Amino acid sequence: MEGEMSLTATKSQAQTKARAFATASADRFLSELIRFVRFPSVSAQPQHADDVKRCAAWLARHLQSIGLENVTVTPTARHPIVCANWRHARGQPTVLLYGHYDVQPVDPLSEWRSPPFDPVVRGENLFGRGASDDKGQLFAHLKALESCLRGAGGLPVNVVCLFEGEEEIGSTNLARFLTGARDDLAADVAVISDTRMLGANRPAITYGLRGALSMELEVRGPGTDLHSGNFGGAIHNPLQALCEMLAELHGADQRVTIPGFYDRVRNISRNERAYMARHGPSDREVIEDAQAGKGWGEPGLTLYERIAVRPALTINGLGGGYQGPGAKAVIPSRATAKLNFRLVPDQDPKEIEQLFRAFMVKIAPPAVRVAVRAQAGAKPAVIDPKHPAIRAAARAYRAGFGASPVLLRSGGTIPVVSMFQESLGIPTILMGFALPDDSLHGPNEKFHLPVFRKAIRTSIAFLHELARPESPFVSAANRMAAFALPGADI
Amino acid sequence: MEGEMSLTATKSQAQTKARAFATASADRFLSELIRFVRFPSVSAQPQHADDVKRCAAWLARHLQSIGLENVTVTPTARHPIVCANWRHARGQPTVLLYGHYDVQPVDPLSEWRSPPFDPVVRGENLFGRGASDDKGQLFAHLKALESCLRGAGGLPVNVVCLFEGEEEIGSTNLARFLTGARDDLAADVAVISDTRMLGANRPAITYGLRGALSMELEVRGPGTDLHSGNFGGAIHNPLQALCEMLAELHGADQRVTIPGFYDRVRNISRNERAYMARHGPSDREVIEDAQAGKGWGEPGLTLYERIAVRPALTINGLGGGYQGPGAKAVIPSRATAKLNFRLVPDQDPKEIEQLFRAFMVKIAPPAVRVAVRAQAGAKPAVIDPKHPAIRAAARAYRAGFGASPVLLRSGGTIPVVSMFQESLGIPTILMGFALPDDSLHGPNEKFHLPVFRKAIRTSIAFLHELARPESPFVSAANRMAAFALPGADI
Numbered sequence: 001m002e003g004e005m006s007l008t009a010t011k012s013q014a015q016t017k018a019r020a021f022a023t024a025s026a027d028r029f030l031s032e033l034i035r036f037v038r039f040p041s042v043s044a045q046p047q048h049a050d051d052v053k054r055c056a057a058w059l060a061r062h063l064q065s066i067g068l069e070n071v072t073v074t075p076t077a078r079h080p081i082v083c084a085n086w087r088h089a090r091g092q093p094t095v096l097l098y099g100h101y102d103v104q105p106v107d108p109l110s111e112w113r114s115p116p117f118d119p120v121v122r123g124e125n126l127f128g129r130g131a132s133d134d135k136g137q138l139f140a141h142l143k144a145l146e147s148c149l150r151g152a153g154g155l156p157v158n159v160v161c162l163f164e165g166e167e168e169i170g171s172t173n174l175a176r177f178l179t180g181a182r183d184d185l186a187a188d189v190a191v192i193s194d195t196r197m198l199g200a201n202r203p204a205i206t207y208g209l210r211g212a213l214s215m216e217l218e219v220r221g222p223g224t225d226l227h228s229g230n231f232g233g234a235i236h237n238p239l240q241a242l243c244e245m246l247a248e249l250h251g252a253d254q255r256v257t258i259p260g261f262y263d264r265v266r267n268i269s270r271n272e273r274a275y276m277a278r279h280g281p282s283d284r285e286v287i288e289d290a291q292a293g294k295g296w297g298e299p300g301l302t303l304y305e306r307i308a309v310r311p312a313l314t315i316n317g318l319g320g321g322y323q324g325p326g327a328k329a330v331i332p333s334r335a336t337a338k339l340n341f342r343l344v345p346d347q348d349p350k351e352i353e354q355l356f357r358a359f360m361v362k363i364a365p366p367a368v369r370v371a372v373r374a375q376a377g378a379k380p381a382v383i384d385p386k387h388p389a390i391r392a393a394a395r396a397y398r399a400g401f402g403a404s405p406v407l408l409r410s411g412g413t414i415p416v417v418s419m420f421q422e423s424l425g426i427p428t429i430l431m432g433f434a435l436p437d438d439s440l441h442g443p444n445e446k447f448h449l450p451v452f453r454k455a456i457r458t459s460i461a462f463l464h465e466l467a468r469p470e471s472p473f474v475s476a477a478n479r480m481a482a483f484a485l486p487g488a489d490i
Numbered sequence: 491m492e493g494e495m496s497l498t499a500t501k502s503q504a505q506t507k508a509r510a511f512a513t514a515s516a517d518r519f520l521s522e523l524i525r526f527v528r529f530p531s532v533s534a535q536p537q538h539a540d541d542v543k544r545c546a547a548w549l550a551r552h553l554q555s556i557g558l559e560n561v562t563v564t565p566t567a568r569h570p571i572v573c574a575n576w577r578h579a580r581g582q583p584t585v586l587l588y589g590h591y592d593v594q595p596v597d598p599l600s601e602w603r604s605p606p607f608d609p610v611v612r613g614e615n616l617f618g619r620g621a622s623d624d625k626g627q628l629f630a631h632l633k634a635l636e637s638c639l640r641g642a643g644g645l646p647v648n649v650v651c652l653f654e655g656e657e658e659i660g661s662t663n664l665a666r667f668l669t670g671a672r673d674d675l676a677a678d679v680a681v682i683s684d685t686r687m688l689g690a691n692r693p694a695i696t697y698g699l700r701g702a703l704s705m706e707l708e709v710r711g712p713g714t715d716l717h718s719g720n721f722g723g724a725i726h727n728p729l730q731a732l733c734e735m736l737a738e739l740h741g742a743d744q745r746v747t748i749p750g751f752y753d754r755v756r757n758i759s760r761n762e763r764a765y766m767a768r769h770g771p772s773d774r775e776v777i778e779d780a781q782a783g784k785g786w787g788e789p790g791l792t793l794y795e796r797i798a799v800r801p802a803l804t805i806n807g808l809g810g811g812y813q814g815p816g817a818k819a820v821i822p823s824r825a826t827a828k829l830n831f832r833l834v835p836d837q838d839p840k841e842i843e844q845l846f847r848a849f850m851v852k853i854a855p856p857a858v859r860v861a862v863r864a865q866a867g868a869k870p871a872v873i874d875p876k877h878p879a880i881r882a883a884a885r886a887y888r889a890g891f892g893a894s895p896v897l898l899r900s901g902g903t904i905p906v907v908s909m910f911q912e913s914l915g916i917p918t919i920l921m922g923f924a925l926p927d928d929s930l931h932g933p934n935e936k937f938h939l940p941v942f943r944k945a946i947r948t949s950i951a952f953l954h955e956l957a958r959p960e961s962p963f964v965s966a967a968n969r970m971a972a973f974a975l976p977g978a979d980i
Contacts, residue, residue: 044816105818108715169816196720210719214817223781225598225932228830229700229902230686233802234776234793236786240740240805247737250730286724291713296726296857303724312723315730316820321807322828326534326659327704327865328595329830330806330931338812340718340819367786375817412719441820442715 011464014152018460021151022143026453029143030126032062033452036101036135037119037128043079043102043169052165055101056080059163066146068161076173079165083184086149087158092467094158096187096426097145098416099138099194100167103130104441111443125446132438136447137193137455138163140433144459156467160187164416167194170214170376171415178423189389190420191462193455195410195432198281200448203397203458205390206430208308208409209417211343211380213352214316217242217360218336218371226331236367238335239320245370246337248363249313254297256313258359264346268309279406280304281436289436308409312342342411349377378415383427392465393429400458431462501954504642508950511641512633516943519633520616522552523942526591526625527609527618533569533592533659542655545591546570549653556636558651566663569655573674576639577648582957584648586677586916587635588906589628589684590657593620594931601933615936622928626937627683627945628653630923634949646957650677654906657684660704660866661905668913679879680910681952683945685900685922688771690938693887693948695880696920698798698899699907701833701870703842704806707732707850708826708861716821726857728825729810735860736827738853739803744787746803748849754836758799769896770794771926779926798899802832832901839867868905873917882955883919890948921952 022029039055042048060073060082068084079102087094106116106129114120119128126136148155162185164174178185195206221238222231251257268276286303287295297306306312320335322328341352357372364370383390385407397405410430417428433455439445512519529545532538550563550572558574569592577584596606596619604610609618616626638645652675654664668675685696711728712721741747758766776793777785787796796802810825812818831842843864854860873880875897887895900920907918923945929935 044818045814104820105812105814107812107814108822111714212719212819214819221782224601224929224934226780227902227931228802228804228806229702229832230900230930231776231780231797232804232830232832232901233787233800234785234796234901235780235782237804239808240736243733243736243805243808244740246730246733250734286721290716290721290725292711292725292857293859294857295724296855297723306724307721310723312718314718314722314727314819314821315733315811316718316818316822317811317813318729318733318808318825319813321805322595322597323807323809323826324535324595324597327828327830328534328597328806328931329702329704329804330594331804332598332806335808336813338817340722340817342719342722365786367782367784369783410720411722411724412717439714440720441717441818444714 011156011467014148014156015460015464017152018144018147019457022147022456022460025147029456030449030452033126033136033139034119036139037126037131038117040117041102041130041165042105043166044105049079052079052102056082056165059101062142063161066142067149068145074177076166076177078173081165081174081177082163083181084161085159086155089155089158092157093188094160094186095463095466096160096162096185096190096420096424097141098162098190098192099141100134100164101138102165102168103133103135104168108443113444121449124449126449127444127446129445131445131447132434133440133445134167134194136452137433140452140455141193141459143456144463147456147460148463156464160185167415170378171419172376174416175419175423178419182424185424187424187426189466190426190428191431192414192417192428193431193433194414195412195430196434196436197432197451198406198436200435200451201401201403203401203403203405204408204432205393205397205405206408206410206432207385207390208382209380209430210311210411210413211347211349211378211418212413212415213341213343213349213377214375215339215341215353215356216336216373216375217245217339218334218373219245220334220369220371221367222331222333225333228329228331231331235331236365237331238368239332241365241368242320242335242337244365245360245363246315253299256311258355260355261311261352264348265311266345273305275407276304276308276409277302280308280408285436307411309344311344311347312411314340316340342413343380345380345382347380349379353377378413379418381417381421383429387427389427389429389466393431393462395465396458396462399461400454431458501646501957504638504646505950505954507642508634508637509947512637512946512950515637519946520939520942523616523626523629524609526629527616527621528607530607531592531620531655532595533656534595539569542569542592546572546655549591552632553651556632557639558635564667566656566667568663571655571664571667572653573671574651575649576645579645579648582647583678584650584676585953585956586650586652586675586680586910586914587631588652588680588682589631590624590654591628592655592658593623593625594658598933603934611939614939616939617934617936619935621935621937622924623930623935624657624684626942627923630942630945631681631683631949633946634953637946637950638953646954650675657905660702660868661909662866664906665909665913668909672914675914677914677916679956680916680918681921682904682907682918683921683923684904685902685920686924686926687922687941688896688926690925690941691891691893693891693893693895694898694922695883695895696898696900696922697875697880698872699870699920700801700901700903701837701839701868701908702903702905703831703833703839703867704865705829705831705843705846706826706863706865707735707829708824709735710824710859710861711857712821712823715823718819718821721821725821726855727821728858729822731855731858732810732825732827734855735850735853736805743789746801748845750845751801751842754838755801756835763795765897766794766798766899767792770798770898775926797901799834801834801837802901804830806830832903833870835870835872837870839869843867868903869908871907871911873919877917879917879919879956883921883952885955886948886952889951890944921948
C-alpha cells in the first residue's frame with residue numbers, strides 16, 4: 001500500500017511541476033505561438049506552397065527543441081507531414097497527437113481588422129489566420145509536452161506526434177502516409193484538438209463529426225463570351241443555367257433534393273436527442289454565433305441537430321462573367337460553382353458523389369454542357385462516448401477548466417478521424433479548444449488566450465489521466481473516482 | 491440644263507477625288523487606327539480613367555489634323571466628350587456624326603490570342619479591344635471626312651462630330667451635355683456606326699435598337715463568413731438564396747417571370763415579321779455566330795426575333811464566396827449578381843426597374859436581406875425605315891460595297907439614339923460596319939480590314955448622297971433613281 005501511495009504521489013508531483021513550468025512560461029508560450037501563426041501556410045493556394053514548407057520546417061525544429069525525438073519532415077505530393085515521438089514511458093499506453101499546421105485562405109481580406117498573418121493580441125484574444133484553427137489548439141498540446149519534459153523530466157505516457165499541412169484541403173496525401181507509417185504511428189488512442197467548446201468556461205468533448213465532400217460544377221455554353229445585347233434571349237446563358245441547377249438542389253422544405261441523398265442517414269436515438277437538447281447549443285446561441293437574423297433549414301429539428309446529425313449541402317463560391325466595377329453586358333462562355341457536402345453516418349462520400357453527378361446530368365438544360373469535379377471526400381465519424389479515454393479527457397477538463405465537459409457532435413469534419421479508425425484501428429478523442437466566436441475560416445479569426453492557458457493545463461492532466469488505470473500503482477479509490485459524464489447513456 | 495449637269499458632274503468629281511485619296515492612303519489609315527486602338531480606354535474601370543483621358547486628347551488632336559474645326563474636349567463627371575465641326579457647305583443639310591472611343595473591359599484576358607491593347611493584323615483582320623466596337627467604325631467616318639477635306643477640298647454637307655467616352659457604361663453624362671450643347675449640335679440627321687452587318691458583303695442598316703437596364707442584386711446573410719461545417723444546414727447561405735432568386739426570373743417557357751414585364755411590349759406587324767424572316771439572320775447563322783450548340787428562348791419565335799423584337803434578361807456576373815483554386819468551406823456573408831435587361835418598344839427602363847425591385851423584394855427569403863442597385867438605363871429606339879436619309883444610306887452602301895443593304899433590328903443598345911430623338915429632335919441612321927464574328931465585348935475582338943476600306947468609301951458616298959435631293963442642281967432622273975429598299979413596306 002505504501003509503494004502504491006508514493007507512486008501516485010510521484011505522478012501527482014510530476015503534474016504539479018509540469019503545471020508550474022507552464023504557468024512560469026506563459027509569456028514565452030504566447031510569443032512562440034505568434035511566431036507559428038505568422039507563417040501564411042495556406043494549403044489551398046499554390047502561391048503559398050513555400051510558406052507551408054517553411055512552416056513545417058519551423059514546427060519540426062520546435063518539436064526537437066522541446067525534447068521530442070525522431071523528428072521527421074516527410075514530403076508528399078503537396079505539403080509535408082511532420083512527425084516526432086517520445087517512447088520512454090515503459091508499460092504505459094501511447095497517445096497519437098494529431099494537428100494541422102495549414103490554414104484556410106484569408107479572403108475577404110478587406111474585412112480583417114488587422115493583417116491575417118501579422119498576429120496581434122487585442123483584449124484577451126490573439127487575432128490571426130490559424131490562431132485557433134488549428135495552430136493555437138495544436139500548440140497547447142506541444143506546450144503541455146514541453147512542460148512535462150522540461151518541468152517534470154518526462155512524460156507519463158508514450159507520445160507520437162503527427163502534424164499535417166493538408167487538412168484544410170481534405171488531407172489528400174495523409175491516407176497513403178498512414179498506411180506506410182503504420183508501425184511508427186502505433187498507438188492506443190489518438191487525440192485531436194480541432195473542435196469547439198460551448199463557451200470559455202464550458203468545455204466540450206466532441207464524439208461525432210460530419211463527413212465532407214467538395215465538388216466543383218462547371219457549366220459551359222457558347223464557344224466564346226457573347227454580347228448580351230446581340231444574343232440575349234436567343235442563346236442560353238451558363239450563369240443562368242448554373243443558378244437554375246443550383247436552385248434545384250434544395251426543395252421548398254429546405255431539404256436536399258438529390259434522389260437517394262437521405263437514404264443512408266442514420267436516425268438518432270430519443271436518448272441522444274434529449275441529451276443534445278439539454279447540453280448542446282440552443283437555437284439562439286447558434287444564431288448569435290452566426291451573427292444571423294434567424295435560423296434556416298430542415299423543419300422539425302433544432303439548429304444544433306441540423307448542424308450535427310443531419311447532412312447539408314452548401315454553395316461556397318460562384319464565379320463567371322464580369323465581377324468588376326460597373327457593368328459588362330456579357331453572356332460568359334462558362335460559369336462555375338464550388339459546393340460542399342457535409343455527411344452523417346452512414347452516408348459515404350463516394351456514393352454521394354455519384355448521386356450528385358447523376359442528378360446534375362439529369363437536370364442540365366440541353367443548351368449547355370456540364371462538368372462535375374470532386375475535390376476531396378471524408379467519411380463521417382462517431383466515437384463511443386463510453387470509451388475510457390473520453391472519461392480520462394473529461395477528468396482532465398475538470399482539472400484544467402474547473403468545469404465538466406459536455407459531449408457534443410460537431411458539424412465540422414476532420415478527415416483523419418475516420419482514417420485513424422480504418423488505418424490504425426484506434427479511436428480519436430476530440431478535445432476542442434476553439435470558441436464559437438473564434439471566426440474559424442472567416443475574417444478576424446482569433447484564439448482566446450485564457451483558453452490557451454487552460455488547454456495546456458488540461459493536456460498535462462490528460463497525459464497523466466491516461467496512465468493505465470488498471471496499473472497496480474493506482475488506488476481503487478482513484479479508479480472509482482472516474483468522472484461520471486452527464487447523461488453518458490447516449 | 492447645262493449648269494445642272496456641270497454641277498452634278500462637279501459633285502461626282504469631288505467624290506471621285508475623295509475615293510482616290512482614300513485608296514492612296516489605305517496603309518496610313520490602318521496604322522492610325524492601330525494607334526487609336528492601342529489606348530486601353532476602358533470606361534468601366536477606374537484604373538483606366540487616365541487612359542480614357544489620353545485617348546480623348548489623341549482623338550481631338552486627330553480631328554484637328556484632318557481639317558475639322560472648333561475641336562473641343564469637354565470634361566464630364568467621368569469621361570470627356572470630344573466635339574468638332576465643319577460648317578462651310580452653305581444651304582446643305584448638317585450631319586451629326588456620333589461614335590464612342592471607350593471600350594469594354596477585356597476579361598477573360600487569358601482567352602486573348604494577342605494582348606487586347608497591342609493591336610495586331612492577322613489575315614484580313616485587325617485584332618484588339620475596340621477594333622470594331624467602336625473605334626474602327628468611328629474611324630472609317632473620320633477617314634472619309636479627311637478624304638473629302640484633303641482629297642477634294644471640302645465636304646458636300648455640313649458635319650458635326652460628337653464622340654463620347656461612356657457608351658459602354660450607359661452614356662451617363664451625355665444627356666446633360668446634349669441639353670447644354672443643343673445649339674452647337676444642331677443638325678438634320680445623325681449617323682452612327684456601331685451596329686452589325688450580316689456578312690462581309692452583306693451590308694445592313696439598323697432601324698431598331700433594344701433599350702437597356704443594368705442592375706446589381708446583392709444578398710446579405712450572416713454578419714460574417716461562416717464555416718460551412720459548423721453552420722451548414724442551419725443558417726441560410728446568401729449564395730444559395732441568390733441562385734434561387736435568379737432562377738425564379740425565368741419560367742419553364744424561358745420567358746421572364748417578373749409580373750408586368752411584357753405588358754408594354756409592342757407586337758410587330760405581319761409585314762415586318764415576314765421581312766425579318768426573309769432578310770435577317772437565320773437561326774443557324776445566329777447559332778454559328780454564338781459558337782453555340784443550339785438556340786434558346788421564348789417559344790414560337792425565330793432566334794432573330796427573340797434578339798431583336800423581344801425583351802431579354804441576362805445574368806452578366808456572379809460573385810461571392812471563394813473562387814480561388816481548391817476548396818474553401820465557407821458560407822459567405824454576401825453574394826452579388828450583375829444583371830442586364832434588354833427592352834423593346836414601349837418598355838421603359840424606369841418602370842422595369844420598379845417592377846424588378848418589387849419582384850426581388852417579394853421573392854427574397856426571410857433569412858436574408860436584399861439590396862437592388864440600378865446602374866444605367868436606355869430607352870429602346872425605332873427609326874422609320876422610309877426616312878429619306880435611310881434611302882441615301884442605302885445608295886451609299888451600294889456605292890461602297892456593291893451590294894444593297896437589308897434593314898435590320900438589333901438586339902443591342904445605343905443609348906444616344908433615343909437621346910438624339912428627345913433632345914435634338916433628329917432621327918439616327920445606323921450604318922453598322924461590324925461583322926457577326928467580330929467578337930464584340932468578347933476576347934479576340936477584331937475588325938475586318940476590307941470592310942474598313944469599303945466603309946470609308948460608303949461614308950464618302952453617304953455624305954454626297956445627303957446633299958439635298960430637292961436642290962435645283964440635282965436632276966429629276968437622279969431623284970427617281972432613289973434606291974428602292976427591298977421590302978421597304980415594313
